[in-house]
Each structure stands twice: as structure tokens, then as C-alpha cells.
Amino acid sequence: MEALKQAFNFSDFQRFDLLVAGSTAIFLLLFPLLPHSSFAMSTLIQFLMFSLYGMGWNTIGGYGGQVDLGKAQYVGIGAFTTAVMLIRWDIPFWVSMPTGMFLAICWSFIIGYPLFRLTGHYFAIATIATSLILKDIFEVWDFVGAARGLEISPIKYTSPDFLRLIFKEDMYYYYIILAFFFIGIFYVNWFRKSRLGFQLRSIKDNEDVARSLGINVHWAKIKTYAVATAFVSMVGSFHACYIKNIEPEDTMNLDLSILIALMAMLGGAGSLWGPIIGAAVLIPLKSYLKEYLGAQVGFVGIDLILYALIIMLISAFEPRGIWGIIEKIRQRRGK
Amino acid sequence: MSILLSSIVAGLLFGMVLAFISLGLTIIFGVMDIVNFAHGEFLMIGMYTGLFTAQATGIDPLLTLPVAALVGFSLGVICYYGFIRFLLRGPILAQLLGTFGLMLLLRNLALMIFGSEDRALHKGILVGKSFELGMGVIIPATKAVVAGLSVVAFLAIWLFMNRSRVGKALTATALNAQGARYMGIPTERMNALAWGIGVATVTIAGALIVNFWPVNPFVGILFTMIAFTIVALGGFGSIPGAFFAGIIVGLITEIPGFWDFITYTFNVGWMADVPMTSLKYMWVYLTYFVIMVLRPRGLFGWKH
Numbered sequence: 001m002e003a004l005k006q007a008f009n010f011s012d013f014q015r016f017d018l019l020v021a022g023s024t025a026i027f028l029l030l031f032p033l034l035p036h037s038s039f040a041m042s043t044l045i046q047f048l049m050f051s052l053y054g055m056g057w058n059t060i061g062g063y064g065g066q067v068d069l070g071k072a073q074y075v076g077i078g079a080f081t082t083a084v085m086l087i088r089w090d091i092p093f094w095v096s097m098p099t100g101m102f103l104a105i106c107w108s109f110i111i112g113y114p115l116f117r118l119t120g121h122y123f124a125i126a127t128i129a130t131s132l133i134l135k136d137i138f139e140v141w142d143f144v145g146a147a148r149g150l151e152i153s154p155i156k157y158t159s160p161d162f163l164r165l166i167f168k169e170d171m172y173y174y175y176i177i178l179a180f181f182f183i184g185i186f187y188v189n190w191f192r193k194s195r196l197g198f199q200l201r202s203i204k205d206n207e208d209v210a211r212s213l214g215i216n217v218h219w220a221k222i223k224t225y226a227v228a229t230a231f232v233s234m235v236g237s238f239h240a241c242y243i244k245n246i247e248p249e250d251t252m253n254l255d256l257s258i259l260i261a262l263m264a265m266l267g268g269a270g271s272l273w274g275p276i277i278g279a280a281v282l283i284p285l286k287s288y289l290k291e292y293l294g295a296q297v298g299f300v301g302i303d304l305i306l307y308a309l310i311i312m313l314i315s316a317f318e319p320r321g322i323w324g325i326i327e328k329i330r331q332r333r334g335k
Numbered sequence: 336m337s338i339l340l341s342s343i344v345a346g347l348l349f350g351m352v353l354a355f356i357s358l359g360l361t362i363i364f365g366v367m368d369i370v371n372f373a374h375g376e377f378l379m380i381g382m383y384t385g386l387f388t389a390q391a392t393g394i395d396p397l398l399t400l401p402v403a404a405l406v407g408f409s410l411g412v413i414c415y416y417g418f419i420r421f422l423l424r425g426p427i428l429a430q431l432l433g434t435f436g437l438m439l440l441l442r443n444l445a446l447m448i449f450g451s452e453d454r455a456l457h458k459g460i461l462v463g464k465s466f467e468l469g470m471g472v473i474i475p476a477t478k479a480v481v482a483g484l485s486v487v488a489f490l491a492i493w494l495f496m497n498r499s500r501v502g503k504a505l506t507a508t509a510l511n512a513q514g515a516r517y518m519g520i521p522t523e524r525m526n527a528l529a530w531g532i533g534v535a536t537v538t539i540a541g542a543l544i545v546n547f548w549p550v551n552p553f554v555g556i557l558f559t560m561i562a563f564t565i566v567a568l569g570g571f572g573s574i575p576g577a578f579f580a581g582i583i584v585g586l587i588t589e590i591p592g593f594w595d596f597i598t599y600t601f602n603v604g605w606m607a608d609v610p611m612t613s614l615k616y617m618w619v620y621l622t623y624f625v626i627m628v629l630r631p632r633g634l635f636g637w638k639h
Binding site: 061067069114117118119120121122124125126128129130132133136137139140254258261262265269301302304305307308309310311312315316317319 | 364368370418421422425426427428429430431432433435436437438439440443444446447556560563564567571613614616617620621623624627628631
């Protein structure tokens with residue numbers, strides 16, 4: 001009960017921020033009823049998925065300051081668990097999603113235990129390495145479709161199928177991921193004020209001091225890593241049903257891991273709104289650049305070049321992200 | 336038996352090639368603690384430089400090395416003054432993502448300019464030649480030359496870092512940048528020099544490996560990951576460490592060869608079914624992971 005009250009308590013934000021957040025929420029709820037193109041709809045679904053990935057990354061990377069560049073492996077675990085269970089045994093999404101989360105958490109404990117002995121660059125590269133190990137295994141493992149991956153054929157199922165999450169219209173997918181999105185926000189809002197959240201932030205500030213205060217640093221990191229993992233694998237399961245065609249090369253590659261971390265950093269790592277702002281800027285930018293400059297004007301690769309320039313500018317000149325810029329402006333006004 | 340021997344020899348040779356590729360990464364990391372994701376892309380640029388210089392001028396690919404070195408050195412210095420300088424002030428996350436952005440930029444520029452097809456060298460003194468050591472071991476001349484030059488490059492860099500005045504200043508910057516600044520060492524210029532040398536060595540390696548490895552804009556990422564593994568295994572910034580770690584990783588990439596040896600010698604049926612060749616690089620990452628856990632500073636880690 002107390003936890004729920006904490007989750008719905010946003011009183012430490014300024015009224016203006018809450019106004020913006022509230023109107024955005026109303027817009028997101030009403031969006032499918034407004035006139036829109038299917039391209040805009042799929043971009044918004046992408047935005048919601050990536051905000052959730054970013055929120056997951058943010059718990060360990062933003063609040064905890066552990067640079068994790070291997071989140072894609074959990075996207076893969078979630079996606080493949082759902083796809084395998086649906087295709088081979090016809091098990092509904094609402095069972096396979098928690099199973100995927102459970103498997104992802106188990107894997108996160110197995111690799112997290114040795115991983116969190118490392119710090120800095122060693123940790124970052126080790127997370128990449130574990131992700132690539134898993135990807136290589138999936139690429140030769142016939143049970144999960146090897147390098148060809150798995151395809152959920154929608155023809156077999158009557159549409160709309162809420163149990164298995166197979167729909168023809170994107171609108172249903174939209175509302176389901178939107179529900180996840182709201183749950184995610186409330187969860188992170190609770191998390192950052194929970195005991196673990198405070199422990200984690202003290203670890204980020206100074207690990208030695210945190211240890212001397214009696215915090216079990218290693219265990220706190222592992223627990224938070226499991227939380228982050230659960231988030232990411234949950235969206236991975238959704239991804240499997242939404243995209244319907246998953247390959248290790250798409251769901252578990254390094255670019256996806258980096259994109260997830262980038263999302264949070266662009267918006268502002270370590271703040272509740274950061275990953276959402278980051279995804280709101282980056283995902284539409286990426287998909288519209290690709291659509292208009294890449295596909296229509298014919299500059300193949302120009303979208304990625306611009307995208308690379310944005311990454312470079314942000315990381316060189318404003319590593320605290322957009323949220324950092326907003327706070328800077330506010331401080332200047334306050335003076 | 337000959338499978339085993341040729342696997343070992345191939346592993347040693349490939350290991351020296353990989354060590355050569357990682358040399359630049361370890362220099363850069365050693366001096367300024369920055370992990371460079373764009374390393375493989377510099378390798379790719381070196382490969383294209385070697386390829387096009389050889390094709391345009393008609394000289395032998397081996398003679399394109401000075402061009403590659405020049406391109407690499409200026410590219411490294413430009414990157415440092417134009418971009419990396421600003422990254423060094425930020426947190427680790429910004430550094431990692433910033434160099435990742437550089438990697439995306441270089442890769443996609445290459446894609447735009449050169450297209451996505453594979454290009455390879457078809458002529459040259461070395462191409463297609465090989466010599467036999469006996470017992471069925473055959474060494475391609477291209478790889479042998481790269482391996483030999485790799486040893487030379489390591490010795491040269493090691494001597495430079497430990498014997499020359501500028502090299503000592505570089506080492507001092509690596510050990511304690513602030514202290515070095517108090518002693519009157521221009522650390523900013525030392526960082527730029529490290530980037531110049533680091534990128535130059537990898538473009539030279541690129542101009543060499545284009546003799547036996549086809550080039551396309553996406554060739555970098557595999558080598559980046561392997562170079563990370565080697566540098567981490569050898570201890571970030573350690574030059575002898577990178578050499579030995581390179582050889583270890585080279586031998587590990589030949590695990591499929593050893594696997595075949597056991598499969599055929601003892602005639603084990605189930606072993607033949609395992610797609611070991613596809614798992615080649617998994618063993619590299621796994622070794623990295625295990626060694627990191629046991630020895631978090633790497634095999635020859637010297638800093639911190």
C-alpha cells in the first residue's frame with residue numbers, strides 16, 4: 001500500500017513538468033482516435049518500446065552509474081522465449097512474457113555475479129562480450145531457429161487474439177504497450193524512492209563510502225541489474241509478437257544495446273523523464289530521416305550519418321543530456 | 336597430426352596479425368584512458384587506402400604502407416583536436432557513446448562513398464603465394480609478412496615508448512597526466528601524438544591485411560570487438576600484454592581446427608555435428624569474460 005502511494009506520488013517535480021507530462025499522457029491515450037498515418041502509429045509504438053528499454057537501462061545505468069552496453073541480450077531472451085513458446089507449444093503471451101522475464105533474470109544473476117566485480121571500461125566491454133556470446137550461441141542453436149530466426153505466422157490465429165497478442169491493427173499493440181509504458185513510469189517512480197534506489201545512488205556517488213555505510217554494494221547492483229533486465233525482456237516479448245519475425249542479428253546486436261544506452265543519455269541519465277525525452281527525440285528523428293532522406297530522396301545512409309553527428313555532439317558538449325540543458329536554463333532563471 | 340600443426344601455426348600467425356591490429360588501441364587507451372569504438376573503422380580506412388593506392392598508382396600493395404601511415408596519422412590528429420579532446424572531460428558513458436558515434440559516422444561515410452560491395456586485391460608480390468614448412472603445414476606469404484611486420488612494429492613502439500625522449504613523455508602522460516603537466520610536458524600535444532601513432536599503426540595493419548582479407552564498409556566491427564578483447568586481456572595500455580594476448584586470441588580462433596583434429600583422430604560422431612566454425616569468435620569473448628573475472632586488470636595490467 002505504501003509502495004503504491006509512493007509510485008503515484010510525483011510531488012517532487014515542478015508543477016510545469018507535471019502539466020507537460022499530463023498533457024502528453026492524454027495525447028498518447030487519445031492518439032489512435034485522431035486522424036493519423038500508419039507510419040506515425042508505428043513510430044509511436046517504437047517510441048513507447050524504446051522508452052521502456054531506456055527506463056530499464058536507466059535503473060542500472062542512470063541511477064547506478066554502471067555503463068551497461070549489453071541490454072540487447074535480454075531483448076533477445078524475451079523475444080525468443082515468447083516466439084518459441086508460441087510457435088512450438090501454442091502458449092499465450094501472458095504466460096510466456098513472465099517466463100521470459102524469469103529466464104532473463106536467471107541469466108542476469110549468472111553473468112551479473114562475476115560481472116559486477118569489474119568497474120569502468122572493463123565492465124562496459126564485458127557486458128558487450130556476454131551479449132555477443134549469447135548471440136553467437138543463438139545463431140547456431142537450431143531449437144531457436146538458428147541464424148534464420150523464428151517467424152510467427154499470423155494467418156493461423158483469428159484476429160484479434162488477445163491471449164497470444166496477434167492483431168492485424170496496430171491500434172491494439174499501441175494500447176498494450178502504452179499500458180506497459182504507464183506501469184513502467186509508476187514502477188520507476190517507486191523504484192527511485194525505494195530503499196534500493198537510494199542505495200544505488202549512494203553507490204554511484206561514492207562506492208567506498210556506500211560500502212562503509214553498510215550497503216552490500218555487490219548485491220545491490222545485482223538486484224538492480226535484475227530489475228533492469230526484467231523491463232527489457234518484457235518489451236522483448238512484446239517485440240516478438242509485434243514484429244513477428246525475429247532473428248538474433250536484429251534483436252541481439254550491439255547497435256541495439258548502444259541505442260538503448262544512448263536513449264537514456266540523450267534525454268538525461270538518472271532522471272525519471274530522461275529516457276522518455278531521449279526516445280521522444282531520437283526515435284521519430286531516426287525513422288523520419290530514414291523514411292524521407294533515405295527512402296525518398298535516395299541518400300542511403302545519410303540518416304545514419306546525421307544520427308552519428310547528433311550522438312557525437314551530445315556526448316562531446318552536453319553529456320548530461322536534454323534534461324541537463326533544461327535544468328541549466330532553470331538554474332540561470334532562478335538566479 | 337597435420338591438422339593440429341597447421342592449426343597451431345595458423346593460430347600463431349593470425350594472432351600476430353590481430354596483435355598488430357590491437358596495438359593502436361592499446362596505445363590510445365594507455366595514454367588517455369579512452370576506449371575507441373571506431374578502431375575497426377580506422378582499420379577499414381587503412382584497407383581502402385592500401386587498396387586504392389595500389390590500384391591507382393600500380394605499385395605493389397606492400398609499398399602503400401607509407402601512404403596509409405600518413406593518412407592514419409593525420410586522421411588521428413584531426414580526430415583528437417576536432418572531437419576526442421571534448422569527450423575526455425565527460426563521463427565514461429559519454430566517451431563510449433561518442434566514439435561509437437565516430438564509428439557510425441566513418442562506417443556510413445565509407446558506405447556512401449565506396450558502396451557496400453566487397454573489394455579485394457588481386458595482384459601483388461605476395462598474393463596467392465605460399466610456402467610449405469613440411470608435415471602438411473602451409474603458410475600463406477601474405478600472413479607471414481604481416482606477422483613479421485607485426486613483431487617489428489611492436490619492437491619499434493616498445494623502444495619508442497621506453498627509450499626515446501618523446502616516448503618517455505608519452506609514458507609520463509599515461510602514468511599521471513597532471514604530474515606530467517607540472518613537469519612542463521605538453522599533455523594535450525602528447526594525447527594528439529598518441530592518437531596519431533595509434534591510428535597510424537592500425538591503418539598500416541589495414542593496408543597489410545587487405546592483401547588477404549576483402550574489404551567492405553562493415554569489416555570494422557568484428558576487428559573492433561576482437562581488439563577490445565585483446566587489449567582487455569593483455570591489460571589496458573600494456574604493449575607487451577597486447578602482443579601475447581593477441582597470440583592467445585589467435586590460437587583461440589583456431590579452436591575449430593583443434594575440434595576437427597579430435598573429431599577425426601578419435602572418430603567421435605557427435606562432435607562432428609557441432610557447428611564449431613560458427614562459434615569461432617564466441618570462444619574469444621568467453622575467454623575474455625573468464626580472464627576478466629579471474630584477473631580484473633588483465634594478464635599484464637600495469638596501470639591503476
